[in-house]
Amino acid sequence: MEGRSKQQATIQLRMPFVAIFLIAIAAYLVFNLANFQFFPRSVRQELEKIGSSITNTTLRIPAERGLIYDRDGEPLAFNIVQYRLGVSPNLVSDPVGLRSDLAEILGMDEFELYRRIESDAVWEFITAPIAAEQGQAIAALDEISLSLEEIPRRFYPQGSLAGHVVGIVVDDGLTGTLGVEGAYNETLAGQVLDLAVSNVPLDLPEERPPEQRGQDIVLTLDRDVQFWVETELQAAVENYGAFRGSIIVMDPRNGDVLALANYPSLDPNNFLEVKDPTLLQNPVVQETYEPGTVVQALTVAGALESGAITPFWTYNDGGQLQLGGRAIYNYYFQSFGTTDVASVLARESRVGAATIAMEMGGQDFYSALRAFGMGSYTGVGLFAEERGDLRVPGDPDWSEDRLALNAYGQGFEATPMQIITAFAAIANDGIMRQPRIVKQVISETGSEEAQPSTLRRVISEETAFIITGLLTNTVLQGAPQALLPGYTIAGKPGTAAIPTAIEIERGANTSIVSFVGFLPADDPQAVIMVKLDRPDEYFGYEVAAPVFRSVAERLVILLEIPDDNARRQLAAAAEASRL
Amino acid sequence: MSQASSQHTHRRGRLQTRNQATALAVLGVAVLLILGSLYLSQVASFAITNRAIEDLISRRDQIKRQNEQIIGEIASYRTVPRLYARAVALGFSPATNADIDYLYIPGYQPQREAKALAAADAKAAAPVAPAYDQTFSGWLEQQFALLRAQFESFGE
Numbered sequence: 112m113e114g115r116s117k118q119q120a121t122i123q124l125r126m127p128f129v130a131i132f133l134i135a136i137a138a139y140l141v142f143n144l145a146n147f148q149f150f151p152r153s154v155r156q157e158l159e160k161i162g163s164s165i166t167n168t169t170l171r172i173p174a175e176r177g178l179i180y181d182r183d184g185e186p187l188a189f190n191i192v193q194y195r196l197g198v199s200p201n202l203v204s205d206p207v208g209l210r211s212d213l214a215e216i217l218g219m220d221e222f223e224l225y226r227r228i229e230s231d232a233v234w235e236f237i238t239a240p241i242a243a244e245q246g247q248a249i250a251a252l253d254e255i256s257l258s259l260e261e262i263p264r265r266f267y268p269q270g271s272l273a274g275h276v277v278g279i280v281v282d283d284g285l286t287g288t289l290g291v292e293g294a295y296n297e298t299l300a301g302q303v304l305d306l307a308v309s310n311v312p313l314d315l316p317e318e319r320p321p322e323q324r325g326q327d328i329v330l331t332l333d334r335d336v337q338f339w340v341e342t343e344l345q346a347a348v349e350n351y352g353a354f355r356g357s358i359i360v361m362d363p364r365n366g367d368v369l370a371l372a373n374y375p376s377l378d379p380n381n382f383l384e385v386k387d388p389t390l391l392q393n394p395v396v397q398e399t400y401e402p403g404t405v406v407q408a409l410t411v412a413g414a415l416e417s418g419a420i421t422p423f424w425t426y427n428d429g430g431q432l433q434l435g436g437r438a439i440y441n442y443y444f445q446s447f448g449t450t451d452v453a454s455v456l457a458r459e460s461r462v463g464a465a466t467i468a469m470e471m472g473g474q475d476f477y478s479a480l481r482a483f484g485m486g487s488y489t490g491v492g493l494f495a496e497e498r499g500d501l502r503v504p505g506d507p508d509w510s511e512d513r514l515a516l517n518a519y520g521q522g523f524e525a526t527p528m529q530i531i532t533a534f535a536a537i538a539n540d541g542i543m544r545q546p547r548i549v550k551q552v553i554s555e556t557g558s559e560e561a562q563p564s565t566l567r568r569v570i571s572e573e574t575a576f577i578i579t580g581l582l583t584n585t586v587l588q589g590a591p592q593a594l595l596p597g598y599t600i601a602g603k604p605g606t607a608a609i610p611t612a613i614e615i616e617r618g619a620n621t622s623i624v625s626f627v628g629f630l631p632a633d634d635p636q637a638v639i640m641v642k643l644d645r646p647d648e649y650f651g652y653e654v655a656a657p658v659f660r661s662v663a664e665r666l667v668i669l670l671e672i673p674d675d676n677a678r679r680q681l682a683a684a685a686e687a688s689r690l
Numbered sequence: 691m692s693q694a695s696s697q698h699t700h701r702r703g704r705l706q707t708r709n710q711a712t713a714l715a716v717l718g719v720a721v722l723l724i725l726g727s728l729y730l731s732q733v734a735s736f737a738i739t740n741r742a743i744e745d746l747i748s749r750r751d752q753i754k755r756q757n758e759q760i761i762g763e764i765a766s767y768r769t770v771p772r773l774y775a776r777a778v779a780l781g782f783s784p785a786t787n788a789d790i791d792y793l794y795i796p797g798y799q800p801q802r803e804a805k806a807l808a809a810a811d812a813k814a815a816a817p818v819a820p821a822y823d824q825t826f827s828g829w830l831e832q833q834f835a836l837l838r839a840q841f842e843s844f845g846e
Binding site: 247268272335338481487488490498505565597664665667668681684685688 | 752755756758759761762765766768769770771774784785786787790792794796817818829832836839840842
């Protein structure tokens with residue numbers, strides 16, 4: 112009895128400890144239970160994601176990319192859908208029927224289809240890409256074992272026409288990397304939509320947020336002009352055995368690029384098959400070259416503007432000039448004796464151009480070249496534009512002889528787009544317009560017309576008038592191959608030696624020739640630049656000038672530019688009706 | 691008598707209790723059936739609606755794709771080389787300058803934009819290009835202008 116009471120006393124003594132222990136355990140459990148309800152935000156989101164992944168599927172829907180049109184509304188780039196086809200062999204109930212249906216629709220080998228349909232895999236790829244009509248025919252089979260996945264694809268209906276201008280799209284149609292596709296990628300791309308779709312049949316489809324499709328772009332390009340320019344360019348490159356070539360047509364009055372052609376051209380539909388990677392660049396803006404004697408026109412314009420020379424200026428051309436330790440020679444070491452400004456341009460006198468630059472001095476000369484846009488981006492609106500390379504006094508590798516070299520377009524680099532923009536400024540009475548390739552951006556809320564804008568006045572109206580006269584004379588005296596009957600043409604042929612790391616190459620296929628001209632000279636409506644790399648003949652007037660003429664001949668029809676007589680008659684009729 | 695009567699009453703009471711339980715059970719089953727059928731009809735209605743909506747969305751997408759396909763085909767038929775080849779096949783040839791007569795139409799201005807721009811230039815003088823300065827500050831200014839142009843080109 113006594114022992115029992117002692118045992119009870121021990122139990123009573125231990126009981127509070129047991130109770131405290133149990134209470135502590137319970138409190139710990141309750142605390143953790145409560146804590147479990149209030150997760151940190153990140154954990155909660157993760158758990159919610161796991162939870163929703165069971166009932167939801169996330170669909171990544173790329174926004175429909177904006178379309179690209181030419182100035183007349185003809186589509187140059189738009190979207191089509193193709194399909195990727197797969198099969199779940201376990202779900203196929205009638206392999207023979209399915210095999211023959213697919214073979215008929217896809218034109219595939221039945222044995223190959225049999226091998227895939229009878230595969231042990233859970234899912235087997237069949238083929239891709241499948242055209243939209245084939246995809247729709249397969250969808251009409253209503254076969255649950257087949258999975259058709261959409262592949263958005265950019266389609267360029269004009270093929271290689273203006274391929275370098277329109278550009279290409281990579282990354283499953285999400286990223287533009289050339290031309291307008293690249294330069295205006297953000298505008299065209301729209302916004303990718305991540306949409307959670309419920310797998311639960313009772314859930315109604317959630318309302319989709321409004322799709323933010325890309326904006327459409329209207330280019331300044333004229334499709335017809337582009338076609339003819341490309342046709343002429345291809346013929347020129349082939350006829351003159353040139354390595355490649357480019358032609359640009361610009362309206363000097365508003366800076367609109369009406370045509371921009373390169374040959375060899377690029378078909379954006381098949382850019383993956385291109386073997387030469389340089390074809391995936393637009394040489395008109397992405398590659399620089401030493402422009403050669405075409406720059407003499409800018410030198411003379413700058414000299415006239417600065418007052419360093421007058422239209423009646425003459426010098427004694429001895430055929431050679433020493434400057435900064437370098438001897439400058441005319442082509443074929445010719446010496447022209449007493450020579451005026453017009454002859455410097457017409458005869459492509461290197462010594463003459465260098466003498467004029469020396470008369471100007473470095474400050475005025477480089478001021479003029481910079482004013483004409485050398486060494487600056489044109490901002491035309493094409494992907495990855497280069498700004499060229501113009502060294503000026505003060506730069507570490509500038510030397511005095513560069514002044515002479517630069518005067519006739521050697522020793523510095525520019526893009527063809529910079530050269531035509533400079534000539535467009537001369538054609539537009541000395542005012543340089545912002546060159547542009549995009550005319551209009553159309554969104555779902557409205558359209559935004561890109562207004563032509565003025566960059567700056569490069570030369571005065573008087574200087575522009577004088578230099579236009581000199582360039583008209585240049586065509587008459589120095590490049591009659593460019594003359595177009597009925598029209599007064601102002602222009603300048605250009606010949607550029609190609610410097611290599613070792614020396615300047617000489618001989619056939621060693622020059623870059625060009626011709627830049629505008630018409631009608633007294634009321635310019637189009638500036639045309641022709642550039643051919645490494646043609647069989649050495650000089651610009653021999654090769655580029657005739658190509659200019661061919662292009663101009665078609666252009667006056669397409670742009671409805673009357674010849675000089677017709678314009679005079681129209682002006683007289685207008686005057687008569689006003690009186 | 692009273693004992694027999696009480697036994698009878700007791701038996702009837704048991705019977706009544708059993709009938710009530712049966713009735714309640716039947717009622718319960720009936721209510722469950724009604725609720726079940728209501729639930730099923732709702733589920734079926736939802737499922738049918740979902741299916742219909744998905745079909746409509748799919749149909750809409752299909753029509754949209756067909757439309758794009760047709761636009762593509764039309765654009766392919768309207769390419770310049772194709773039109774040119776067709777025109778030549780029909781006996782047309784490219785016009786030359788000799789084939790064109792220009793007429794003066796009083797009041798018609800074919801180059802309205804160009805004239806308007808020229809007028810705007812005449813009103814507001816275009817900014818003159820800054821002269822290149824061979825001093826250090828000129829060089830610095832030039833570098834700054836180039837940097838700014840580069841940033842602007844990034845922003846495009």
